[in-house]
Amino acid sequence: MTLVTLGPEGTYSELAAKEWDSSEDIVLKSSPRKVVDAVGRGFFGILPIENSIQGTVVRTVDLLRTNDIEICGELILEINHCLIGSGKKEIKTVVSHPQALAQSREFINQKFPNAEVQAAESTANAVKKAQNNEKMVAVAPRHAAQKYGLKILYENIQDVEDNQTRFIVLGENDHEPSGNDKTSLIFYVENNPGSLYNCLGAFAKNNVNLTKLESRPSREKLGDYYFYIDFEGHRRDNKVKKAIDELKQKAREVKLLGSYPKRQEPSP
Amino acid sequence: MTLVTLGPEGTYSELAAKEWDSSEDIVLKSSPRKVVDAVGRGFFGILPIENSIQGTVVRTVDLLRTNDIEICGELILEINHCLIGSGKKEIKTVVSHPQALAQSREFINQKFPNAEVQAAESTANAVKKAQNNEKMVAVAPRHAAQKYGLKILYENIQDVEDNQTRFIVLGENDHEPSGNDKTSLIFYVENNPGSLYNCLGAFAKNNVNLTKLESRPSREKLGDYYFYIDFEGHRRDNKVKKAIDELKQKAREVKLLGSYPKRQEPSP
Structure with missing residues (x-):
């Protein structure tokens, strides 16, 4: 499977692609948009989603939100x-x-x-x-x-130790259950007191542990938000299925981004 | 009151300082750290906290978390x-x-x-x-x-319309109630299913509307998170007081960042 990621040669994204699968061809593109377009044509894509110092890569989240692609893996790279x-x-x-x-x-x-x-x-x-x-x-x-x-x-000249970037692997389908998985999704809520609380109840009641949550303005209507969340478990697990079904009744819209094997963060 | 923000001359931060108060002296510093240090010495600081395309400015959130300063105002700048x-x-x-x-x-x-x-x-x-x-x-x-x-x-050559940056004004104290306020705080929770849900219940039950929520790894212990949230109301409002008191019973730690007059986002 050919991997498509951000160039030019020598970027951390290229390094992430090599770590993911050193035996495969790597094609380098000049923008995240072009990486996502290639995924639509049958390639696998690799994009940064989160850095421990800089935070979420908003551009990647926005591309996930608006394109018909799924997350089928993740990897964490130490930035040195x-x-x-x-x-x-x-x-x-x-x-x-x-x-x-x-x-x-x-x-x-x-x-x-x-x-x-x-x-x-x-x-x-x-x-x-x-x-x-x-x-x-x-x-x-x-x-x-x-x-x-x-x-x-x-070597290791950065002022802040513990500098890591998390990358996601993108495909046309997500990953089969591995026994230690994560799932990502995006949901939209109305801007009312308690609406987010209600939505998160779907996870709390089914004992599903969130590992990341971020709000973003939907940019469609003033004060209208969507949330990007990661949680433990595969979408085919019983309790995860229940949580997603309940969320669908509470949120205005739910976009499942896929389930994939969880990588352990290096110890801080 | 002298305003301290990020230089050199001609940055968007300097522009934000002028929009905030064009009659005052503006001192330009080379890093967010130096801006925060000046606030500790009696000046007012201005730092970017969120851009509509790039997302949260993680460096600013981390400085709020680890320094004894308060938010006393906010302003939103159209990036052109x-x-x-x-x-x-x-x-x-x-x-x-x-x-x-x-x-x-x-x-x-x-x-x-x-x-x-x-x-x-x-x-x-x-x-x-x-x-x-x-x-x-x-x-x-x-x-x-x-x-x-x-x-x-x-003019206006950016590819994405609706490019705004939100700045916060930093002081040694926050702002008196104005009738249309926001409050920001940071809280820490254990990494258990339902712990965030429980914390947000404090706001939902008291009818307090969240306007921003973001999770960040605490970097102290693996899988340990803190949350940065903005919500409507002043910390002296009755229902906000109740919500914060309830949150303190549920979260491991709560750091109040201050209450300040809310600025309306320009229409998208």
Whole structure:
């Protein structure tokens, strides 16, 4: 099965695709929209859904909400920023995506107080720039060094430890029960006191444990919300079935996004 | 009262500070941490908390969680990306913060299919670069054009309409009741089926309407969550008081972030 994810070569998304299945072809696209379109044509897609520092990737949730695709897997990637360069000359410029720069600011300020800090469109583009300039170093994932023939000068340079990104695997169908599963869905409620409470009652009464809940404005009507939730169990489990059936009676609309094997978070 | 917010000059945060109170001094800091530290020294702070496309600004929520500051106001800013440049020469390069570039990608591809796209650390830094190069244009808020002596070549170039950012005003105390208020708080729950449901019951039973709810890993213990919520009413209102008292009996910990006058969202 060919995997489609976000490029260019050297992104964390490409790394996630390799971790998921290193034996398969990986096709790199320039936007989440293009990844989702490819899933519709029979490929499997991989997109980031949540980062422990930056929070939910809203763009991915919105694409799940509006497209006929399902989640068939998840994986969690430890984000390990490295300083990558030629190692040949004095470092004059540090380049990366602004998020990676922000996450490594203390390290950069301490080690290279006089270096110019420059933004790039992606961590992979930053490494490409460093490839062409021996006085420039990039903040990027470790595998990007090898790909572009550069050296890892420092590892784990992010200021905040415990930086993880959760990716979801997208297909035309979700996953068979594995015995340790999660299910994701989106539901819409009216903006009334107690309406969310009523909806969550469907899960509480059936002893189903929520692992993530997020509200988002529906952008259809002022003050109208939808909720994205993850919970433990497979949609074919009895108690999960009951909970979803009850939710359907209480919410304005329910969109099931799929059930899939649960990955354990690395310990904090 | 001096306002402290995120710089450099020309950011949307600076614009939010001016909208909040154009008669006061504005001090610009290089990080959210520094804004919060200034609030502790008697200034008022302004930070983004939520964008309609990008979602919650997790960094701001985490600072609220771990610092002794209160929310005393909110304001909502329409994000209107403009194309800003000299207007004198053919456009060879489009420069901006990657988020602003991503939000304007369709426009740029259609109008300037051959232009090089370049990343900058902020929209304000992008305009500075365009100031020094007549063949370069920046994607940035309209007031940045005037500040740097450049022209607005196109307005409202973002691909998605209805792009708003909500900012909160931070002080050492929250706001007196105004008759149309909101309250924000953070609470921690054990990771058990029904624990969140029980907590939300405190609001439902007292007829208090939630306007935002988001779960975040507490990062203290695996599977341990906290919730950030906004709801209608002032903490001194009778039914809000009751709801908070009941919540305190059900949640492991409750941190009140303050009550403040509610701003109406612009119509979608």
